[in-house]
Amino acid sequence: MYKLDQPPLLFEASRPGRSTAILPPCDVPVVPLDSLIPAEHLQKSAVPLPELSELDVVRHYTNLSSLNMSIDGNFYPLGSCTMKYNPKRNERLAALPGLGAQHPYQDDSTLQGMLAILHELQNDLAEIAGLDAVSLQPAAGAQGELTALFVAAAYFRDQEPDRKRTQVLIPDSAHGTNPASAHLAGFETVTVKSDSRGLVDIEDFKSKLSDDVAVFMITNPNTVGLFDPQIGEIAGLLHERGALLYLDGANMNAILGVVRPGDMGVDLMHYNPHKTFSGPHGGGGPGAGPIAVRAKLAPYLPSPMVGRREDGTYFLDEDRPLSIGRVRAFFGNTGVLFRAYCYIRSQGPDGLKRVAQHAVLNANYLLSLVRDVYPVPCGPRCMHEFVASCRTLAKDRGIRAMDVGKRLIDYNFHAPTVYFPLIVSEALMIEPTETESRDTLEAFAAALRAIAAEDADSLHDAPFTTPVSRLDEVKAAKTPVLRWTP
Amino acid sequence: MAYIANTPDDVRVMLGAIGLDSLDQLFDMIPPEYRLDRDLRIPPALTEFDLTRRVGALLARNEGADRRVCFLGAGSYDHFIPAVVDSLASRGEFYTAYTPYQAEASQGTLQATFEYQTLMTQLTGMDVSNASLYDGGSAVTEAVLMALATNRRAGRVVVAGTVHPEYRKILETYLTHLDSEVVTVPPQNGGVDPSAFAAAITPDTAAVVIQHPNFFGRLEDVAALVDAAHAHGATAIVSVDPISLGVLRRPDAYGADVVVAEGQGLGNPMSFGGPYLGILACRQDYLRKLPGRIVGQTADRNGKRSWVLTLQTREQHIRREKATSNICTNQGLLALRSSIYLAAMGPRGLREAAELSTRKAHYAAEALAKVDGLSLAFPGPFFKEFAIRCDKDPRAVLEKVGAAGFHGGVGLGRWYPELADHILVAVTEKRTKDEIDGLADAYRDALAAS
Numbered sequence: 001m002y003k004l005d006q007p008p009l010l011f012e013a014s015r016p017g018r019s020t021a022i023l024p025p026c027d028v029p030v031v032p033l034d035s036l037i038p039a040e041h042l043q044k045s046a047v048p049l050p051e052l053s054e055l056d057v058v059r060h061y062t063n064l065s066s067l068n069m070s071i072d073g074n075f076y077p078l079g080s081c082t083m084k085y086n087p088k089r090n091e092r093l094a095a096l097p098g099l100g101a102q103h104p105y106q107d108d109s110t111l112q113g114m115l116a117i118l119h120e121l122q123n124d125l126a127e128i129a130g131l132d133a134v135s136l137q138p139a140a141g142a143q144g145e146l147t148a149l150f151v152a153a154a155y156f157r158d159q160e161p162d163r164k165r166t167q168v169l170i171p172d173s174a175h176g177t178n179p180a181s182a183h184l185a186g187f188e189t190v191t192v193k194s195d196s197r198g199l200v201d202i203e204d205f206k207s208k209l210s211d212d213v214a215v216f217m218i219t220n221p222n223t224v225g226l227f228d229p230q231i232g233e234i235a236g237l238l239h240e241r242g243a244l245l246y247l248d249g250a251n252m253n254a255i256l257g258v259v260r261p262g263d264m265g266v267d268l269m270h271y272n273p274h275k276t277f278s279g280p281h282g283g284g285g286p287g288a289g290p291i292a293v294r295a296k297l298a299p300y301l302p303s304p305m306v307g308r309r310e311d312g313t314y315f316l317d318e319d320r321p322l323s324i325g326r327v328r329a330f331f332g333n334t335g336v337l338f339r340a341y342c343y344i345r346s347q348g349p350d351g352l353k354r355v356a357q358h359a360v361l362n363a364n365y366l367l368s369l370v371r372d373v374y375p376v377p378c379g380p381r382c383m384h385e386f387v388a389s390c391r392t393l394a395k396d397r398g399i400r401a402m403d404v405g406k407r408l409i410d411y412n413f414h415a416p417t418v419y420f421p422l423i424v425s426e427a428l429m430i431e432p433t434e435t436e437s438r439d440t441l442e443a444f445a446a447a448l449r450a451i452a453a454e455d456a457d458s459l460h461d462a463p464f465t466t467p468v469s470r471l472d473e474v475k476a477a478k479t480p481v482l483r484w485t486p
Numbered sequence: 487m488a489y490i491a492n493t494p495d496d497v498r499v500m501l502g503a504i505g506l507d508s509l510d511q512l513f514d515m516i517p518p519e520y521r522l523d524r525d526l527r528i529p530p531a532l533t534e535f536d537l538t539r540r541v542g543a544l545l546a547r548n549e550g551a552d553r554r555v556c557f558l559g560a561g562s563y564d565h566f567i568p569a570v571v572d573s574l575a576s577r578g579e580f581y582t583a584y585t586p587y588q589a590e591a592s593q594g595t596l597q598a599t600f601e602y603q604t605l606m607t608q609l610t611g612m613d614v615s616n617a618s619l620y621d622g623g624s625a626v627t628e629a630v631l632m633a634l635a636t637n638r639r640a641g642r643v644v645v646a647g648t649v650h651p652e653y654r655k656i657l658e659t660y661l662t663h664l665d666s667e668v669v670t671v672p673p674q675n676g677g678v679d680p681s682a683f684a685a686a687i688t689p690d691t692a693a694v695v696i697q698h699p700n701f702f703g704r705l706e707d708v709a710a711l712v713d714a715a716h717a718h719g720a721t722a723i724v725s726v727d728p729i730s731l732g733v734l735r736r737p738d739a740y741g742a743d744v745v746v747a748e749g750q751g752l753g754n755p756m757s758f759g760g761p762y763l764g765i766l767a768c769r770q771d772y773l774r775k776l777p778g779r780i781v782g783q784t785a786d787r788n789g790k791r792s793w794v795l796t797l798q799t800r801e802q803h804i805r806r807e808k809a810t811s812n813i814c815t816n817q818g819l820l821a822l823r824s825s826i827y828l829a830a831m832g833p834r835g836l837r838e839a840a841e842l843s844t845r846k847a848h849y850a851a852e853a854l855a856k857v858d859g860l861s862l863a864f865p866g867p868f869f870k871e872f873a874i875r876c877d878k879d880p881r882a883v884l885e886k887v888g889a890a891g892f893h894g895g896v897g898l899g900r901w902y903p904e905l906a907d908h909i910l911v912a913v914t915e916k917r918t919k920d921e922i923d924g925l926a927d928a929y930r931d932a933l934a935a936s
Contacts, residue, residue: 011601027918047736103556329762330759355490358492472784482773
């Protein structure tokens with residue numbers, strides 16, 4: 001972030017008559033347009049888009065970009081988002097026409113390289129999950145969750161046609177997408193409490209487990225950064241009742257090559273390749289949300305999947321009669337999946353395990369540097385992230401989690417995730433990732449410690465060095481202005 | 487070690503600070519019986535040099551629009567992408583940032599998104615736009631869910647059979663689990679008959695979905711279809727091709743309530759189907775049930791104009807199971823690319839792209855209709871895409887056309903068994919007269935040889 005001033009809006013910079021010539025003149029016979037398309041369908045006046053020169057456009061977006069913090073420029077310890085380095089080699093490969101210029105309805109024979117990559121990725125993701133089959137179709141983690149729940153519902157409709165399982169159990173520490181997805185899949189959500197350690201309250205879980213339960217959605221490691229060792233017991237209790245265990249794979253970075261979800265009883269899960277496998281976050285997307293499942297659930301996965309014939313050629317398999325159908329048009333977010341493939345190939349088995357080791361090492365080291373000032377209620381150790389609390393700072397000195405987050409920006413660090421998970425008050429959820437150096441972690445810890453000693457009143461006004469100061473969010477919601485008007 | 491900065495010395499110091507002796511001990515929390523006691527069975531690591539060579543070689547096996555002249559469409563199009571789009575969107579400050587939760591450190595993304603929302607309202611004539619959804623298909627489905635929630639009606643949804651078959655499939659997959667009924671009005675002669683459409687709409691119909699230009703490229707009698715929806719108070723959702731809005735009437739002119747679109751054509755590569763851009767814009771009445779992220783204008787402590795994510799009480803991280811949608815991300819980078827595209831093209835450039843596509847498609851239709859064994863399938867006006875009927879097995883014909891260097895069209899039989907001998911041909915502004923003439927020759931040769 002270079003902290004320039006904001007450029008005017010595109011629309012304010014527009015000047016009538018300004019333009020950039022991009023397209024060539026027409027080389028087929030030019031006849032009046034209304035001889036091709038009836039006048040009733042034609043617009044009477046041009047779309048009121050802004051009129052700009054090419055340099056106007058370049059300056060505008062270059063200057064806008066300088067107002068952003070980004071991984072390329074800043075440490076970005078946003079908990080649960082795994083903001084690791086996005087390798088440039090993957091970007092260069094993704095820009096090749098061998099990816100970008102491929103149409104989704106090309107004949108399979110012209111897509112053998114593409115399909116080989118996607119087939120390998122299906123296999124790799126199944127192996128990393130310890131599960132049997134993978135669908136690459138879902139467009140994001142939330143859609144992966146939803147798709148998996150559709151798959152579970154279809155499975156139960158087939159297996160238990162005479163009854164309906166109506167409930168999905170979700171821990172109170174879960175991501176908000178879990179209950180939203182369960183609701184959209186037609187289930188009633190039942191919340192399972194966390195215990196004082198931040199793990200699933202096993203007694204509460206047992207009391208809520210009934211024959212109505214279809215799926216338990218667990219995040220493990222969970223959102224307070226702990227591995228829940230009860231997962232095997234939870235899986236066993238669910239399976240006794242014929243229910244399924246779903247894993248929200250947002251935190252897979254912590255366990256790559258160390259433990260596989262399938263080996264601890266998980267039946268189905270989603271990945272977030274834009275987190276775990278270094279796909280860039282794109283300012284809020286695109287992501288992807290591939291899901292992995294046990295063999296018994298595989299027939300219900302969305303279509304198509306990539307198949308391999310005996311002669312070694314690849315094809316798109318649409319002939320899957322039990323499939324739930326589609327959640328997305330075309331194949332999926334191939335560009336994001338492709339980067340995940342490049343990343344997994346760059347790491348290999350040793351590399352992926354090292355990713356988990358250093359992600360957990362970095363998080364624990366950072367935790368050790370700050371815990372005396374920012375207590376970690378669910379400590380003393382963590383996996384890839386930890387949740388520190390500003391509760392005592394807030395009580396004793398009036399410094400809130402939001403104040404700390406905003407002030408960190410002045411120190412050139414992006415804020416951690418604040419006020420999530422909901423089970424820790426004044427939460428600062430910090431995930432450093434494996435790609436950060438010890439120097440960066442120490443500098444960040446020093447900034448956190450310095451902020452705790454700053455004047456509380458002035459912290460409420462932080463940040464001070466950004467292009468804009470703290471924003472009035474209430475005004476934005478109360479009187480919504482959602483577009484520019486002349 | 488790929489992308490890891492810690493040296494052996496760092497590791498020693500850091501483990502010491504934590505009070506551990508080995509990296510392995512970091513995973514003490516995981517019961518040993520679950521731990522993987524072998525290496526993952528995936529191929530060994532590749533250096534950057536080897537990765538580039540190996541993946542480059544795999545990609546070189548694909549024969550896309552870079553290797554064969556592309557006349558494929560059906561929802562994904564080979565439109566021209568100006569250099570500024572790639573150049574600006576590949577700035578790390580944009581693509582390595584995340585959701586602008588910390589507004590003060592994200593004004594670039596926030597302003598760009600506010601501008602995107604504005605551009606979408608300018609393009610569609612709607613009052614508001616969200617910050618984008620996954621793709622055109624998810625936009626259709628989310629629009630229907632939004633209409634169901636807004637109208638609070640038991641949900642009959644009437645869908646034109648000329649809406650992209652995969653979009654309809656997504657809708658069906660989602661609505662299976664809700665108390666809604668999807669009624670599809672089958673196409674007649676490549677379009678939807680307004681009276682048949684009106685007959686399917688009942689007083690309990692919450693929404694209708696129309697695609698214009700439709701899946702076959704044809705223009706629907708869209709005003710009549712929208713009127714039929716309104717006659718029963720149903721929400722009229724219209725799926726459009728954003729490039730077509732360079733020449734066609736804006737959807738507000740014929741009364742659309744919600745406009746959805748696949749935004750791929752606005753500066754995004756075809757990329758084997760994704761990531762793409764779901765556009766969703768609507769009239770003000772739907773705002774409180776609008777899914778996805780929205781950026782709003784506000785002021786900072788000094789009264790300076792600024793932007794922030796807003797109306798978040800609709801969203802899942804606040805509302806959890808009561809959220810308007812489960813969607814968390816938007817397609818930020820694609821929305822950015824589309825904004826840069828529209829800013830670079832301007833009103834004249836968009837009109838040129840649309841006009842050139844129209845003229846070249848009509849030239850191509852005429853050229854192909856003259857080929858023995860091919861005929862135009864449907865009467866009526868079209869934009870940049872049209873269906874042809876092929877007297878011989880389309881699969882064999884397309885294969886021969888392919889061998890001559892063309893992606894000659896998309897067979898329709900996979901979605902419409904009754905149209906098994908039909909091929910859908912799309913023509914963008916990128917196709918030249920020579921390429922179109924070449925396509926006609928290739929079809930002629932293929933049909934003669936079959």
